[in-house]
Amino acid sequence: xxxxxxxxxxxxxxxxxxxxxxxxxxxxxxxxxxxxxxxxxxxxxxxxxxxxxxxxxxxxxxxxxxxxxxxxxxxxxxxxxxxxxxxxxxxxxxxxxxxxxxxxxxxxxxxxxxxxxxxxxxxxxxxxxxxxxxxxxxxxxxxxxxxxxxxx
Numbered sequence: 001x002x003x004x005x006x007x008x009x010x011x012x013x014x015x016x017x018x019x020x021x022x023x024x025x026x027x028x029x030x031x032x033x034x035x036x037x038x039x040x041x042x043x044x045x046x047x048x049x050x051x052x053x054x055x056x057x058x059x060x061x062x063x064x065x066x067x068x069x070x071x072x073x074x075x076x077x078x079x080x081x082x083x084x085x086x087x088x089x090x091x092x093x094x095x096x097x098x099x100x101x102x103x104x105x106x107x108x109x110x111x112x113x114x115x116x117x118x119x120x121x122x123x124x125x126x127x128x129x130x131x132x133x134x135x136x137x138x139x140x141x142x143x144x145x146x147x148x149x150x151x152x
Contacts (some may be wrong), residue, residue, distance in 0.1 A: 033140065
C-alpha cells in the first residue's frame with residue numbers, strides 16, 4: 001500500500017493594509033483594482049496595519065460624512081464590517097526605522113509606519129499612495145498584486 005503524504009496547506013502571505021485601500025471599500029464611488037485585490041486576499045489570508053490605521057479609517061469616514069458622501073449609519077455599518085475582517089493591528093513599530101524611512105524617502109511619518117511594518121514582517125504592502133508605493137519599491141517591498149520578480 002502506498003504511503004499517504006499530507007498535502008501541504010498553502011496560506012496566502014499576509015500583507016500590510018493602508019487606509020487609502022480601505023477607503024475604497026467604504027465609498028461606493030471609489031474603486032481601484034488594488035483595493036479589490038486586497039479585499040479578495042482577506043477572504044483567505046490576513047492583513048496587518050499600524051495602530052494609526054484605526055484612526056485614519058475613522059477620520060476618513062467622518063470627513064466623508066461632512067462631505068455628504070456617506071451617512072453616519074453607513075459609517076457604523078462599515079466599521080462593523082471591517083471589525084470582522086482578519087486585520088491585525090501592530091502596536092510595536094521600530095521608532096528608529098520609521099524615522100529613517102521617513103527621512104530617506106521624504107514620507108510623512110504616518111506613511112513610513114506602513115513601510116516599516118511591511119519591511120519588518122517581510123510582506124507586501126497594499127496602498128494607493130503614489131509616494132508610499134515608490135518608497136516601498138525602492139526598499140524592495142512588493143505591492144500587493146505586483147507580479148513577483150522574474151529570475152534570470
